[in-house]
Amino acid sequence: MTDAAAQSHSRVLLIGFAGALAMACSQGFGRFLYTPVLPGMISDLSLKASDAGLIAAGNFAGYLLGAILAAYGWANGREKLVALGGMLATGLLLLAMAMTRAVEVFILIRFLAGMASALAMIFTSQIVIGHATAAGREDVQSLHFAGVGVGIAVSSLLVFVIGSLLHGEGASWQAEWIVGAVFVFIAFVFVARVLPSGPPRTAVATVEPPIRWRMPLVLLTIAYGLFGFGYVITATFLITIVRMADAGALVECLAWFITGSASAISLYIWRPVAKLTGHRWTFVMALAIEVVGVLASVLLPPVVGALFGGLLFGLTFMVVTAYGLQLGRQFSPHSPRRVFSFMTAAFGIGQITGPLVGGWVAQFTGNFTLPTILAATALGIAMLLMVPVARMRD
Structure with missing residues (x-):
């Protein structure tokens, strides 16, 4: 392998790692941190199961809207900016979950978090998969999507450690949201430095025919x-x-x-x-x-x-x-x-x-x-x- 090929190999792998971190933040934390934190919220806030379902549905509704918005061409040439904006918003909205106790506000925050996680996931994936495909690196695509599971696993450990340190006190769920936000902010710095500005610009845009x-x-x-x-x-x-x-x-x-x-x-x-x-x-x-x-x-x-x-x-x-x-x-x-x-x-x-x-x-x-x-x-x-x-x- 030549020096140039080795550098290209390492660069694409680093891009995949940045993508995995972004997926860990936008999906593992942005979407799924709610799962391990929810029991503490139910206990401390006396949430009903129907309230918990409404909060979750709000997040998924936001995710759907974000995915639909991402299908249009407004972000062409701004993929990195939108992806990073989604990551940053994810961290801020995780933080916001610790600042309220009202179900209606939780639903709104999770709705916005769903939009943010969708935009971060979709545009980060466009960049990472584009470069991985250009380099013929299917393993990098797998690395990128593995970030979802890594984020889920890390979030479970963080919730356990925080719960142990606070000895199950009622406010531990708030600390769990805050620590999740800190994780996202730290990862944001690395992803912002490593992620390319956009996917490779090789294909000519065409209008797709209707689906058969x-x-x-x-x-x-x-x-x-x-x-x-x-x-x-x-x-x-x-x-x-x-x-x-x-x-x-x-x-x-x-x-x-x-x-x-x-x-x-x-x-x-x-x-x-x-x-x-x-x-x-x-x-x-x-x-x-x-x-x-x-x-x-x-x-x-x-x-x-x-x-x-x-x-x-x-x-x-x-x-x-x-x-x-x-x-x-x-x-x-x-x-x-x-x-x-x-x-x-x-x-x-x-x-x-x-x-x-x-x-x-x-x-x-x-x-x-x-x-x-x-x-x-x-x-x-x-x-x-x-x-x-x-x-x-x-």
Whole structure:
């Protein structure tokens, strides 16, 4: 390897690491820190399950709006500026969560945080994936998306350490939001220095034709929306389920840490499976395993259910997310941006509806068993819809 090639190799790897940090902040902290912090908020603020669902739905509604806004061309040439703005806003909004005790304000903050995390994720991904693709480095793309799981794992450790230091005092949830914001601000400095100004400018922009809605794409889009509904109930309430079972702070930490760690390596683990069976069957198998993990979180004994359920959930939700979008591009190769927008909308509707339904049903029944069964049912229907698609020949 020449010196120039070695420098290029190192540079792309560094870009991937910056992308992973940005994903850890915008997704692992910006979206999913709410999960381990929520039990403390419920305890100290006497939040109802329906309130917790509303706060979560506010975040996902903001994420959907941010994703839709990002689909237009207003940010061309400003990708880094928008990505960094989303990161900085994420940190400030995490900080803001510690400054109020009003449910209505929490909903507004999480809505804005959803928009910020979407913009940071989408435009950072455009930059990182653009440079990784130009360099032929698929491993850098995997590194970039592994940041989501890393952020989840780190957030679980931070929440555990803070809770231990404060001995479970009622205000510990506020400190957890503040420390999450500090993590984002520190990472922001590194990402701002390393991230390139934008993706490589090699392609000529063209107007995409309308989507041709053939049956595989229709079934995939419906399945993707059901996946959004099914995954998000566990993603939002897993640690609350553990807290209600009195499994202990260590199990709460381990459950979310295992979820994040499994998510970080999931794309690497599933890559050989995808090469052997194809993306369609991989999508089906990942959904099937996720059904088992979701059900395990409430049907097995608390400790085993939390750890085993978290493991299977972490191993699958990023895989279903990523491979679903790849399948959308395969089914409509001439309109990839339009497909991304439609699938994101379907996913977003499910993701908004999930915590609303889950929170309301949990409040009515007194626990999260029925909401989790509903989530698993949605995931199972999504899997069944995709079986005939997987059997189709192109």
